[in-house]
Amino acid sequence: MIPGSSDVLLVVDVQVDFLPGGALAVPDGDAVIAPINRLIDRFAHVVVTQDWHPPGHVSFAASHPGRAPFESVALPHGDQVLWPEHCVRGTAGAALAPELRAERAELVIRKGHQSGVDSYSAFLEADRTTPTGLAGYLRERGFTRVVVCGLATNYCVGWSALDARAAGFDVVVVEDAVRGIDHKGSVARAWAEMAAAGVKRVTSRMLLTDQSQKEAPPP
Ligand code: VGL
Numbered sequence: 001m002i003p004g005s006s007d008v009l010l011v012v013d014v015q016v017d018f019l020p021g022g023a024l025a026v027p028d029g030d031a032v033i034a035p036i037n038r039l040i041d042r043f044a045h046v047v048v049t050q051d052w053h054p055p056g057h058v059s060f061a062a063s064h065p066g067r068a069p070f071e072s073v074a075l076p077h078g079d080q081v082l083w084p085e086h087c088v089r090g091t092a093g094a095a096l097a098p099e100l101r102a103e104r105a106e107l108v109i110r111k112g113h114q115s116g117v118d119s120y121s122a123f124l125e126a127d128r129t130t131p132t133g134l135a136g137y138l139r140e141r142g143f144t145r146v147v148v149c150g151l152a153t154n155y156c157v158g159w160s161a162l163d164a165r166a167a168g169f170d171v172v173v174v175e176d177a178v179r180g181i182d183h184k185g186s187v188a189r190a191w192a193e194m195a196a197a198g199v200k201r202v203t204s205r206m207l208l209t210d211q212s213q214k215e216a217p218p219p
């Protein structure tokens with residue numbers, strides 16, 4: 001499982017607003033930072049995403065008079081969960097977590113930047129037709145395996161993993177380097193959907209320790 005030159009680490013939305021104290025805090029969200037930093041040290045190639053919304057974005061409950069966060073609304077392209085205002089482009093909350101070793105990222109991809117369309121996925125916007133360009137970038141760079149970590153398991157991580165699979169990549173999600181926004185078993189459902197699509201689930205230890213050494217016969 002040791003990362004090689006055709007592997008890319010995809011670090012999803014490790015941003016101030018998704019950490020404890022943030023506008024849309026993921027419970028225990030800051031716990032992903034230490035394992036992700038260890039992974040960043042081991043990968044030759046790192047891509048980072050940022051949820052990056054304009055003010056008044058369609059995913060904000062405040063943009064829909066009379067609606068509250070965590071309700072859903074029907075949009076022309078499908079149902080949209082409404083969120084507290086978060087990750088407004090250029091604000092402190094939209095910044096990457098300061099402790100994240102993001103300087104190693106070769107690409108930062110921003111998503112959800114159209115005012116009328118959300119994008120949980122790093123690959124395809126919520127209209128399910130507008131690409132972000134990430135699949136083409138990864139293909140052109142010759143990457144074949146995408147290792148996904150970050151926030152939140154059942155939204156941006158899960159959708160990105162499924163879309164990476166659909167785009168033809170081998171996909172691995174690092175279970176101790178993700179956290180979810182659990183709601184009536186939705187994190188477990190996200191893991192089941194990923195497994196059904198052929199997404200592999202590993203621990204960061206499996207990527208950081210050379211398994212071949214363990215299997216070697218004792219001297
Ligand atoms: C996310 C909800 C709204 C995420 C982004 O990063 O998982 N969740 N916007």
Ligand code: ZN
Pocket residue numbers: 051052053059086087112
């Ligand atoms: Zn968002």
